[in-house]
Each structure stands twice: as C-alpha cells, then as structure tokens.
Amino acid sequence: MERVLIRTNRLSKRYGSVPVVNDLNLEVRRGEIFGFLGPNGAGKTTTIKMLTGLLDPSEGEISICDYDIRRQPTQAKALMAYVPDQPKLYNKLSAREFLNLISALYRVPKGIAKERAEQLLGMFGLMERADELLEGYSHGMRQKVVLAGALIHQPKVILLDEPTVGLDPASARLLKDILQEMARQGAAVFVSTHILEIAERMCHRVGILKDGSLIAQGSPEELRQKVGHGGESLEDIFLELTGVRENAELIKSLEEE
Amino acid sequence: MKMIIPPPLDTPPAEKSFVQDFVLLLTNQLRVTLNTLKHQRKRTFIGMGILMIVFLSFLISMGAVSYGMLKSMQPETVQGFLSLFFLVGLASQIFFGLTAAFAALYMSEDLELLFMAPVPLRVVFAVKTVSVLMSNFLVAVLFAFLPGVFCGLLFEAKASYYLLVFLSGCGLWLTGTALAELLNLLVMRIVPPHRSKEAVGLMGALAGVLIALVFQIPGMMLGSQGKLDIGAMLAGKEQLLGVMNFFPSGWASLALTSGISDSFAAGLGWNLLILIFSAFLFLIALILLERGFRQGFISISQGDGGRRRKKRSVSSVDTTNRQQEKIFFETVGQDQETVVLPASRRAGMWAVAKKDLLSLKRDTREWFGYLIPLIIMAFFVVQFLFNASASSVSSLVMVLIMYTIMFSGNLALQAFGREGESDWLLNSVPLAGWPVVWGKLTAAVLPTLLLMEALLVGTSLAVGVSTSLTLILALAAIFLSLGSSAIGLYYSIKNCRYNPDKPQMRISPSASLMMYLINFCFILILGLSLCYLFPPAELVSALRMLPPATFEWNVQSGLLGGLYFLSRPLFWPVLFRISLGILLTGGLWSLIFFGFMAATVRQSRKGFRVELVTTSSKNRLR
Numbered sequence: 053m054e055r056v057l058i059r060t061n062r063l064s065k066r067y068g069s070v071p072v073v074n075d076l077n078l079e080v081r082r083g084e085i086f087g088f089l090g091p092n093g094a095g096k097t098t099t100i101k102m103l104t105g106l107l108d109p110s111e112g113e114i115s116i117c118d119y120d121i122r123r124q125p126t127q128a129k130a131l132m133a134y135v136p137d138q139p140k141l142y143n144k145l146s147a148r149e150f151l152n153l154i155s156a157l158y159r160v161p162k163g164i165a166k167e168r169a170e171q172l173l174g175m176f177g178l179m180e181r182a183d184e185l186l187e188g189y190s191h192g193m194r195q196k197v198v199l200a201g202a203l204i205h206q207p208k209v210i211l212l213d214e215p216t217v218g219l220d221p222a223s224a225r226l227l228k229d230i231l232q233e234m235a236r237q238g239a240a241v242f243v244s245t246h247i248l249e250i251a252e253r254m255c256h257r258v259g260i261l262k263d264g265s266l267i268a269q270g271s272p273e274e275l276r277q278k279v280g281h282g283g284e285s286l287e288d289i290f291l292e293l294t295g296v297r298e299n300a301e302l303i304k305s306l307e308e309e
Numbered sequence: 310m311k312m313i314i315p316p317p318l319d320t321p322p323a324e325k326s327f328v329q330d331f332v333l334l335l336t337n338q339l340r341v342t343l344n345t346l347k348h349q350r351k352r353t354f355i356g357m358g359i360l361m362i363v364f365l366s367f368l369i370s371m372g373a374v375s376y377g378m379l380k381s382m383q384p385e386t387v388q389g390f391l392s393l394f395f396l397v398g399l400a401s402q403i404f405f406g407l408t409a410a411f412a413a414l415y416m417s418e419d420l421e422l423l424f425m426a427p428v429p430l431r432v433v434f435a436v437k438t439v440s441v442l443m444s445n446f447l448v449a450v451l452f453a454f455l456p457g458v459f460c461g462l463l464f465e466a467k468a469s470y471y472l473l474v475f476l477s478g479c480g481l482w483l484t485g486t487a488l489a490e491l492l493n494l495l496v497m498r499i500v501p502p503h504r505s506k507e508a509v510g511l512m513g514a515l516a517g518v519l520i521a522l523v524f525q526i527p528g529m530m531l532g533s534q535g536k537l538d539i540g541a542m543l544a545g546k547e548q549l550l551g552v553m554n555f556f557p558s559g560w561a562s563l564a565l566t567s568g569i570s571d572s573f574a575a576g577l578g579w580n581l582l583i584l585i586f587s588a589f590l591f592l593i594a595l596i597l598l599e600r601g602f603r604q605g606f607i608s609i610s611q612g613d614g615g616r617r618r619k620k621r622s623v624s625s626v627d628t629t630n631r632q633q634e635k636i637f638f639e640t641v642g643q644d645q646e647t648v649v650l651p652a653s654r655r656a657g658m659w660a661v662a663k664k665d666l667l668s669l670k671r672d673t674r675e676w677f678g679y680l681i682p683l684i685i686m687a688f689f690v691v692q693f694l695f696n697a698s699a700s701s702v703s704s705l706v707m708v709l710i711m712y713t714i715m716f717s718g719n720l721a722l723q724a725f726g727r728e729g730e731s732d733w734l735l736n737s738v739p740l741a742g743w744p745v746v747w748g749k750l751t752a753a754v755l756p757t758l759l760l761m762e763a764l765l766v767g768t769s770l771a772v773g774v775s776t777s778l779t780l781i782l783a784l785a786a787i788f789l790s791l792g793s794s795a796i797g798l799y800y801s802i803k804n805c806r807y808n809p810d811k812p813q814m815r816i817s818p819s820a821s822l823m824m825y826l827i828n829f830c831f832i833l834i835l836g837l838s839l840c841y842l843f844p845p846a847e848l849v850s851a852l853r854m855l856p857p858a859t860f861e862w863n864v865q866s867g868l869l870g871g872l873y874f875l876s877r878p879l880f881w882p883v884l885f886r887i888s889l890g891i892l893l894t895g896g897l898w899s900l901i902f903f904g905f906m907a908a909t910v911r912q913s914r915k916g917f918r919v920e921l922v923t924t925s926s927k928n929r930l931r
Contacts, residue, residue: 106424119321130321130427140418142337144344153337157426159322171313185344208317230314239317 398452726815
C-alpha cells in the first residue's frame with residue numbers, strides 16, 4: 053500500500069510569465085484513489101497533462117511508477133492510462149478497431165487483446181455497435197470507448213479528467229466500481245472532478261488546487277479537522293478553502309429570504 | 310455482467326523497435342484512410358472522377374506544351390529550363406506540403422492519443438511525415454518526375470537514364486516535403502492552436518487562387534499566339550541560370566543532363582547529393598519538431614496550451630464578481646416584486662445583429678466569403694483597364710450590379726446556418742419573428758452593402774462614369790442588396806445546415822441554386838420595370854419598327870402579344886411612363902422584399918432547425 057506510484061516534486065508550469073501551476077508536491081500511493089479538486093481555471097487539466105507527459109513542466113519533476121516521465125517516457129506511459137475530459141478518438145475507426153490499436157500500441161499480446169476487448173465491449177454495453185464507426189457514437193458512448201481503451205492494457209496508474217461527464221447513471225456507477233476494483237488490485241487512481249459527492253464517497257484522499265497551488269490535501273476527515281468544523285460535507289470544506297464561501301452564504305441568505 | 314478487471318502490470322512490456330512501431334501506426338493510418346473511402350458517397354467518387362478527367366486533360370495539354378518547348382530549345386538551354394521547372398515544383402511542394410504538414414502535425418485529432426501512447430515521438434512524426442509526402446505526390450509527379458521522362462523521350466535516352474529520373478524525382482520530392490515541414494515549424498509557432506482551423510482555411514483559399522492561376526496558363530499560351538517563347542527568353546542567360554546549380558533543383562537538372570549525355574556515374578553522384586541533402590533536412594525537421602513539442606515551443610492544437618494568457622489580479626476579480634453577483638440578485642429580487650419587463654424588440658434585433666457581426670469580425674474564415682467577390686471584381690476591373698472602351702464601361706457596371714445582387718443573396722444564405730449547434734438559443738428567446746429576422750438582415754446586409762457600395766462607387770469613379778449615374782447606382786445597390794438578402798434569408802431559414810467538419814458549408818446546394826434562380830427572376834422583373842423609368846434608346850427604336858400584334862390562341866402568339874402589351878407604356882407620355890415605372894419598380898421590389906421577409910418571419914415564429922450533417926448514418930462496417 054505504501055509504494056508511491058505518482059510523485060511530483062516542486063512541479064510548476066508557466067505560460068510566458070503567467071504561472072499556471074506553482075510548486076506542486078503530490079504523492080499518490082498504490083491502491084489509493086486520489087481526488088483532484090479545484091475551481092475552474094485552477095490548473096487541474098494542466099497538471100494532468102504534465103503527469104501524462106503531454107506537456108513539459110517549466111520546473112520540477114514527475115515520476116510515474118518510479119520512471120521519470122521526461123527521461124523514460126515510454127516506460128512510464130506503458131504503465132499508465134489517461135481518460136481525457138473530451139474523448140478524442142479516430143472517427144473513422146470502429147470501437148473494436150480502436151481497442152485493437154490501443155492493445156497493439158501498449159504491446160498487449162494479440163490473443164489476450166482480442167479476448168479482453170470483447171470483455172470490455174460487453175461490460176460497457178458496446179457489443180452491438182462495436183463495428184460501427186466512432187463518428188456515429190454519442191459523447192457517453194465515446195467516453196465508454198476511451199475507458200475501455202484505458203483498461204485494456206492493465207495500467208498501474210490511471211488518470212481521469214472529469215470521467216463522469218456524459219455518462220448515464222448506470223455507466224457512472226460502473227465506472228466507480230471499476231476504479232474501486234482497480235485500487236483494490238493495487239493501482240493508483242487519480243481523478244480530477246467537480247462532482248464533490250463522487251470525491252467524498254470514492255476517494256481515499258483529496259487535494260484541492262487553487263490558482264495553481266495545492267492549498268490542502270488529505271482524507272476528507274483530515275480536511276474537516278483542518279477547517280475546524282466537524283461534520284461538514286466536502287462541498288462545505290471545498291467552498292471554505294477556495295474562498296467562495298461568501299458566495300455560498302449569499303445564495304443561502306437569498307434563498308431564505 | 311461480471312466485472313473482470315485484470316490486475317495491473319508490475320513492469321512495462323518489452324519495447325518495440327522503431328520499424329515495428331512505425332509499421333503499426335502506418336497500418337492504422339491506412340485503415341483510417343480505407344474506412345474513410347469506404348464510407349464516401351457515390352457522388353463523391355463521381356466528382357473525383359470528373360476532377361481526375363479535368364486534371365488529366367490539363368496534364369496532357371501542359372505536357373504537349375512543355376514537350377514542344379523542349380524540342381525548340383538548344384541543348385545547353387535545356388538544363389536551365391529543367392532547373393527552373395524543378396524550382397517551381399519545389400516551391401509548389403513547399404506550399405502544398407506546408408498546408409498538409411500543418412493539418413497533420415497541428416490539427417490531427419489523434420495527436421493527444423498518440424503522444425500518450427508508449428511510442429517514441431519520432432515514430433509519430435515519421436508516420437505524419439508519410440501523410441505529408443503523399444499529399445505532395447501529385448505535385449512531385451508533375452514537377453519532378455514527368456519533366457525528366459519527357460527529356461528522356463525527346464533525347465532518346467537509354468533505360469539507365471530513367472533510374473536517374475526516378476532518383477532525382479524522389480530527391481526533389483523529399484526535399485520539398487522536408488522544407489515544407491521545416492517552414493511548418495515556424496507557422497505552428499506563429500499560429501495559436503485556437504486559430505488553426507482558420508489558418509488552414511486561409512492556406513486552402515490561397516492554394517485555390519494559385520491553382521486557378523495555374524489553370525490559366527494553357528489559355529494564356531493560346532492567347533499569346535506563339536509569342537510566348539520560353540526557350541528564347543532563357544537563351545543568353547546561362548550565367549544567371551548557372552546560379553541554380555547551387556540548389557537542389559539545379560542538382561537534379563545536372564543529374565538528368567549528365568544521364569542524357571551518357572555520364573551515368575556523374576548523374577548518380579548529383580542524385581546522391583540531393584538524397585543526402587533531403588535526408589539531412591528531414592533529420593533537422595524531425596529533431597526540431599520533437600524538441601518543439603517536448604519543450605512546449607509548439608503546443609498540441611487541442612486544449613488551450615498555446616493560447617496567450619493574461620495576468621490577472623485574483624483578488625480584484627473575485628471582489629468584482631461578488632459585487633456584481635450581489636447587484637444581480639438584488640435586481641432580480643426587485644423585479645420579482647414588481648412585474649417582468651417585456652423584451653425590447655429593437656434591442657433584441659440589435660443583439661441578434663451584433664452577435665452575427667461579432668462572429669463575422671472574429672472568425673477570419675468568414676472573411677474569405679468577402680475575398681471572393683473582391684478577387685473577381687479586381688479581375689474585371691483589371692481586364693477593363695487593359696481593354697477600355699465605351700461599351701466595356703456599361704458591361705463593367707452591369708457586372709458590378711450582378712455581383713452586388715449575387716453576393717448579397719449568397720452571404721444572407723449563411724445567416725441562419727451560422728447558428729450551428731446553438732440554434733436552440735434563437736428559438737428559445739422571446740424574440741422569434743421580426744426582431745430575429747431583422748437582426749439577421751442587418752448583419753447580412755451591412756458588411757455586404759458597405760463592401761459593394763465601396764466597390765461600385767470606387768470602380769465607377771475610376772472608370773469615369775458620370776456622377777449622376779454613380780449616385781443612381783449607389784442608391785440602386787441599397788435596394789438590390791436588401792431585396793436579394795431577403796430572398797437569401799428565406800432560403801437560409803428553410804434549408805440551413807451545419808457540418809462540424811466543414812463549418813463553412815451552411816446551406817444545402819439545392820437551396821443555394823434555387824436562391825440564385827429566384828434572384829435572377831428578381832433582376833429580370835426589376836429590369837423590366839426599370840425600363841419604363843430609363844427606356845433604353847436601342848430597345849425603343851427596335852420596338853417602333855414592330856408591327857401591331859394580332860392575337861391568336863397559341864403560345865407563340867400569346868408570348869408576342871404579352872411582350873407587345875408590356876412594351877406599350879414605353880410610348881406613353883413621359884409623366885405617365887415614369888409614374889408607371891416608379892409604381893411598378895417600387896411595387897415589385899416591395900412585393901419581393903416584404904414577401905420574403907414575411908415568409909422568413911413566419912418560419913422564425915414556427916421555429917427553425919439547423920440540420921446537422923454528418924456521415925454517421927452510413928457508418929456500419931459490416
């Protein structure tokens with residue numbers, strides 16, 4: 053449980069002179085589901101893009117399963133999966149062809165890949181339309197294909213950016229179950245979300261990002277103690293810490309009037 | 310269904326070689342292309358076939374011309390001519406390759422996915438380079454391979470010569486593509502990701518103009534009646550042409566001329582130089598590309614990585630937001646206590662117009678719609694300047710009026726399709742009907758009218774049309790623009806569509822054709838009624854000579870009788886004739902304008918729907 057699979061050390065990103073992520077120190081251990089929270093524009097997606105190697109940090113280090121993402125990107129990426137908020141896929145491939153491609157890219161042996169693709173297609177209810185081109189899929193279906201692609205190569209680290217957007221309740225529940233099962237099997241799950249209920253119910257620990265800086269991290273219980281109000285929901289803690297409590301109070305007072 | 314999640318891997322799987330990864334990605338690229346072709350409609354293939362025939366006929370005519378030129382040249386001039394030809398080919402490859410490289414390396418939807426995969430970046434770039442190479446294939450055939458083949462045929466070269474042609478062609482092909490990729494690095498740096506689609510649109514428009522110009526060459530040659538002799542132009546300029554020998558185009562021509570003069574080894578040497586040079590360029594391009602993406606010098610087009618961000622003071626923004634929120638809620642509270650304010654129709658109209666005008670201003674792709682009439686107008690004006698005569702003044706004015714009408718209608722056709730997937734907005738606001746339609750009309754007419762008035766008045770003054778006629782033309786342009794825009798708006802609201810892949814295609818082709826047809830009828834009936842106001846002398850004298858029509862029950866007699874009946878007011882006293890002219894012109898214009906506007910308003914009240922056009926209905930593979 054203690055082995056750290058995602059580690060950032062003084063991670064920073066600047067666009068020109070504008071800082072987007074400042075001095076970020078994160079640790080996500082095996083078997084842990086880590087919720088990454090923050091208001092819009094806090095730098096969550098930028099952080100995830102740096103963790104996945106899509107963006108190079110301006111400063112700092114990232115290691116995934118002890119592989120430096122800049123120096124050993126191929127090894128790190130082979131053990132990692134990323135589910136973006138916008139499912140960008142090959143429109144002119146079918147779901148089955150797409151899963152075959154992902155398996156080949158992640159070097160899953162052919163026989164195993166075929167068997168696993170069928171299992172995943174069945175699990176996500178995509179079997180009937182598995183041979184249709186992805187351009188005809190709805191947002192939710194595309195999201196399911198991305199999720200299937202993320203699971204097919206047995207990742208040790210999975211990063212998800214707003215994974216429940218566009219999913220129906222049953223699929224969202226399935227996703228939660230999958231992530232919990234993955235964590236149980238020893239994977240590190242890093243979820244960026246706005247849905248605090250998901251974070252509260254599912255995550256072992258959460259980190260709150262504001263203006264590019266990590267202002268708090270710990271289990272929901274630890275955060276409650278930090279804020280000093282026992283029994284409050286994660287939503288209240290989040291609003292308190294991100295400084296939009298005043299707005300919430302204003303809305304509440306208007307509702308009462 | 311039982312959830313089966315395999316346990317996570319402890320160690321990464323064994324790495325694959327560059328070739329294995331390259332073959333995998335290339336196979337995938339081919340599968341995507343094959344699937345795209347499989348799901349094309351039949352009419353696309355017919356269109357491609359027609360284009361191919363046009364292209365082949367162009368190729369044959371150009372080939373015949375080039376062959377004829379080569380034949381008439383001195384042997385020492387041939388090398389210079391080939392150098393020039395190859396240079397033009399390299400320039401074309403750079404231009405077209407730049408567009409392809411930009412699309413493949415900056416706009417591909419799969420970049421994020423591929424960059425995330427455990428595949429070295431250089432493999433991704435190598436596969437993308439293959440697609441750029443393929444897009445340059447046709448240009449390479451035209452400007453790198455065929456000239457060599459023609460030379461060989463002309464000078465009856467040996468079979469080994471054609472190996473040199475192949476090698477030099479490949480060398481030039483690779484060099485052009487590598488240079489395009491290098492230049493593309495600069496373009497990717499300059500163009501921010503959120504402007505990439507517009508940049509490709511601009512490059513496409515420029516390519517279109519270039520192609521149109523190239524297709525003028527056979528016509529120009531025919532028009533010159535043998536005066537255009539490139540051989541004579543090049544003769545005596547050997548020193549100047551010698552400079553070309555320092556560049557790849559010169560090396561290729563040297564390789565071919567060596568081959569013709571049976572110095573195969575020398576030809577092979579020159580070809581080797583081109584191939585090494587192109588490999589060197591590719592190496593630099595790939596290294597810089599990889600470094601560019603890694604260091605964030607170039608960002609992936611998806612996301613806002615490359616968008617310029619401004620520093621903001623967080624505390625001040627938060628405070629302002631809170632203050633505004635407080636004011637908003639307080640105002641809402643007050644309104645609820647009193648009454649809900651009725652929506653201002655005029656403000657609504659202006660809001661709709663402003664939204665469209667802002668879209669026109671901010672989306673540079675919208676500007677291309679205005680560039681086309683400008684280019685065509687410029688063509689007519691230049692033609693007039695070269696061939697000015699009294700009759701060409703009137704024909705130029707006629708052309709200007711025709712374009713005013715056609716482009717007003719055409720740009721109004723885009724109005725409702727511009728809503729795209731946001732059509733729900735105008736359908737849900739309490740402004741359906743006149744405010745929305747007048748707003749759309751204002752936005753469609755204002756820019757077109759300004760442009761057309763400037764062109765019409767400017768051109769009229771430049772070609773020396775009298776002030777009174779210029780004023781009449783300016784006034785007429787206002788009414789014509791409004792009339793044809795009303796027609797355009799009606800067809801727009803009834804047939805608007807949106808294709809996410811081609812956001813500029815906002816109307817069905819059949820509706821576009823119908824709009825043009827109705828606009829022609831509009832011009833025809835307006836022209837008739839205007840004849841009563843300004844009777845053309847030639848027409849009046851011709852009509853005077855016509856015998857009185859006798860009516861019989863057949864179509865021909867009916868038509869002649871109708872025309873005779875219509876022509877009679879031309880011989881009425883001036884006052885009656887002009888009164889009838891004003892009445893008819895005003896009446897017909899009002900009928901068309903208000904009729905189409907009312908029909909558009911009726912549709913707007915019923916609600917309009919922008920049809921989403923995709924190929925998803927035909928996407929089953931099995």
